[in-house]
Amino acid sequence: MSETFDFDHWSAHNLARVEQALDRWVGAGDLNPVDHAAAGELLAAMRYAVLDGGKRLRPLLVIAAQEAVSKGAIHTVSEAALRAACAVELIHAYSLVHDDMPCMDNDVMRRGKPTVHVRFGEAGALLAGDALQALAFEILTPAESLVNGITQAKLCGLLARAAGSAGMAGGQAIDLASVGIPLTEAQLREMHQRKTGALLQCSVIMGATCAGATGQSMAALKDYGAAIGLAFQVVDDILDVTADSATLGKTAGKDAVNDKPTYVSLLGLQASQDYARRLLDQSLAALQKSALADTQALEALARMVIGRAY
Amino acid sequence: MSETFDFDHWSAHNLARVEQALDRWVGAGDLNPVDHAAAGELLAAMRYAVLDGGKRLRPLLVIAAQEAVSKGAIHTVSEAALRAACAVELIHAYSLVHDDMPCMDNDVMRRGKPTVHVRFGEAGALLAGDALQALAFEILTPAESLVNGITQAKLCGLLARAAGSAGMAGGQAIDLASVGIPLTEAQLREMHQRKTGALLQCSVIMGATCAGATGQSMAALKDYGAAIGLAFQVVDDILDVTADSATLGKTAGKDAVNDKPTYVSLLGLQASQDYARRLLDQSLAALQKSALADTQALEALARMVIGRAY
Numbered sequence: 001m002s003e004t005f006d007f008d009h010w011s012a013h014n015l016a017r018v019e020q021a022l023d024r025w026v027g028a029g030d031l032n033p034v035d036h037a038a039a040g041e042l043l044a045a046m047r048y049a050v051l052d053g054g055k056r057l058r059p060l061l062v063i064a065a066q067e068a069v070s071k072g073a074i075h076t077v078s079e080a081a082l083r084a085a086c087a088v089e090l091i092h093a094y095s096l097v098h099d100d101m102p103c104m105d106n107d108v109m110r111r112g113k114p115t116v117h118v119r120f121g122e123a124g125a126l127l128a129g130d131a132l133q134a135l136a137f138e139i140l141t142p143a144e145s146l147v148n149g150i151t152q153a154k155l156c157g158l159l160a161r162a163a164g165s166a167g168m169a170g171g172q173a174i175d176l177a178s179v180g181i182p183l184t185e186a187q188l189r190e191m192h193q194r195k196t197g198a199l200l201q202c203s204v205i206m207g208a209t210c211a212g213a214t215g216q217s218m219a220a221l222k223d224y225g226a227a228i229g230l231a232f233q234v235v236d237d238i239l240d241v242t243a244d245s246a247t248l249g250k251t252a253g254k255d256a257v258n259d260k261p262t263y264v265s266l267l268g269l270q271a272s273q274d275y276a277r278r279l280l281d282q283s284l285a286a287l288q289k290s291a292l293a294d295t296q297a298l299e300a301l302a303r304m305v306i307g308r309a310y
Numbered sequence: 311m312s313e314t315f316d317f318d319h320w321s322a323h324n325l326a327r328v329e330q331a332l333d334r335w336v337g338a339g340d341l342n343p344v345d346h347a348a349a350g351e352l353l354a355a356m357r358y359a360v361l362d363g364g365k366r367l368r369p370l371l372v373i374a375a376q377e378a379v380s381k382g383a384i385h386t387v388s389e390a391a392l393r394a395a396c397a398v399e400l401i402h403a404y405s406l407v408h409d410d411m412p413c414m415d416n417d418v419m420r421r422g423k424p425t426v427h428v429r430f431g432e433a434g435a436l437l438a439g440d441a442l443q444a445l446a447f448e449i450l451t452p453a454e455s456l457v458n459g460i461t462q463a464k465l466c467g468l469l470a471r472a473a474g475s476a477g478m479a480g481g482q483a484i485d486l487a488s489v490g491i492p493l494t495e496a497q498l499r500e501m502h503q504r505k506t507g508a509l510l511q512c513s514v515i516m517g518a519t520c521a522g523a524t525g526q527s528m529a530a531l532k533d534y535g536a537a538i539g540l541a542f543q544v545v546d547d548i549l550d551v552t553a554d555s556a557t558l559g560k561t562a563g564k565d566a567v568n569d570k571p572t573y574v575s576l577l578g579l580q581a582s583q584d585y586a587r588r589l590l591d592q593s594l595a596a597l598q599k600s601a602l603a604d605t606q607a608l609e610a611l612a613r614m615v616i617g618r619a620y
Contacts, residue, residue: 165441
């Protein structure tokens with residue numbers, strides 16, 4: 001691996017591109033002609049949910065995977081990958097909006113500000129989430145001159161499956177039904193693989209798809225995505241007991257209050273931290289197996305997921 | 311036009327195909343591997359929302375448009391059209407699930423049975439709706455051997471735009487914000503074009519896209535779709551005051567109770583009925599302009615929309 005890779009620089013550059021693209025695509029005139037005050041309010045709720053905040057881990061995974069496979073110079077993110085990056089972030093953002101609603105987790109604080117339903121009402125939050133999910137697929141399907149149709153179709157298919165009942169929505173359903181119920185480790189893993197892991201892994205696969213990955217590289221990147229997807233949730237469970245609300249930007253300690261099964265409640269804190277580190281090793285081993293040269297950004301993102309303080 | 315076209319036969323045949331396909335695709339093992347009771351409950355809520363009930367107007371529009379453009383023999387609905395038909399119905403179904411929730415219309419009865427949130431809880435309804443929207447895009451993106459990728463991408467793009475903030479979700483937002491507020495006819499039309507019209511028109515365009523329609527035919531079918539889309543809502547407003555709950559299969563008279571602006575409240579009953587008939591004429595004139603020969607099913611569907619008793 002190159003000694004000269006500067007993750008902070010890479011990350012800042014690509015975060016700026018993603019923020020700029022989200023700002024353009026969420027609530028844009030082209031995609032969303034508006035001539036009703038209420039429609040403007042819907043767009044405002046969508047923008048509130050997406051812009052200003054968020055680590056953009058999923059978009060960065062898309063871009064890093066695309067770059068690793070395409071072996072291009074750094075800073076050459078394709079139109080397809082930029083769209084995939086934003087689309088997956090919109091799915092993530094919509095899930096947070098709906099997840100925070102009173103009938104779900106009933107959370108009033110997110111990224112250090114009032115949640116969407118607190119600010120825009122429950123109906124406004126419901127509709128903003130619904131519209132964000134649709135917008136993800138709008139962004140993935142521009143004119144064919146921008147992204148070829150076959151790639152568009154593949155990206156839509158990957159994202160839909162990661163978001164749906166076999167992925168994120170299914171994981172949420174398991175999560176909700178598991179309050180106060182002891183789960184086995186296998187059941188807990190299954191829940192997290194769907195709820196959080198599917199979309200994180202999908203980010204990697206979408207990026208690789210934009211660059212035309214196949215065979216061994218794609219298989220290894222899937223393994224990488226699976227490992228960091230699970231690690232992310234293990235770390236999330238750890239942070240829920242070790243961090244405070246101000247650091248997290250959301251209410252800490254909620255899992256215990258809500259009697260939700262977590263890795264910490266199942267394995268204990270130390271074993272959970274050990275498990276997170278093992279998953280980091282797995283993800284790095286998968287990158288080695290990928291036989292791709294430019295995996296520095298993916299490696300740095302894996303370390304960031306495991307080592308994140310919030 | 312052929313003298314021998316039998317709409318009842320056509321309709322029954324295609325309804326059976328659509329019901330069979332929905333039954334296969336909603337909650338199917340292939341698309342949704344399940345090994346958690348809670349995930350099974352989510353699938354049950356999705357099936358409850360979609361199966362057993364519904365006029366399937368949108369799927370029939372997709373199929374009728376595909377057949378009109380492809381000029382094939384009746385009963386030759388393509389894989390692409392069958393998938394488009396089911397996908398648009400899933401978007402419609404999810405919108406009803408969310409629309410019925412307490413924070414929206416708070417309706418407890420739909421198609422003569424308890425609404426999804428009454429049966430499965432609010433969180434269950436929220437997630438089932440979310441998962442149904444994702445499933446629509448899953449169904450549109452099968453292996454390329456079944457539907458070519460470029461068609462898949464076009465269908466995803468059309469459906470996402472009809473469902474999103476510029477379409478259905480935007481119309482819902484306007485609708486919610488319009489309670490107790492007098493709208494002009496232009497504003498009311500805009501609201502309905504988005505809330506209901508966009509998805510109905512999209513059904514026609516998706517069907518035409520499956521058959522490769524372009525130019526004059528596509529333009530005329532868009533006009534047809536716009537006319538019946540608006541007519542549908544005008545008739546809905548009429549039925550809300552003229553029909554009873556048992557006939558409608560949902561609570562009648564809700565618009566007036568909720569002080570919602572409707573065509574009847576704006577124009578009066580007689581003028582609304584006249585308007586519905588003018589829209590029928592417009593839709594039939596558009597079919598003439600399409601220069602397509604086999605438009606009998608589309609014509610019959612237009613008459614059904616305007617003349618429907620429930």
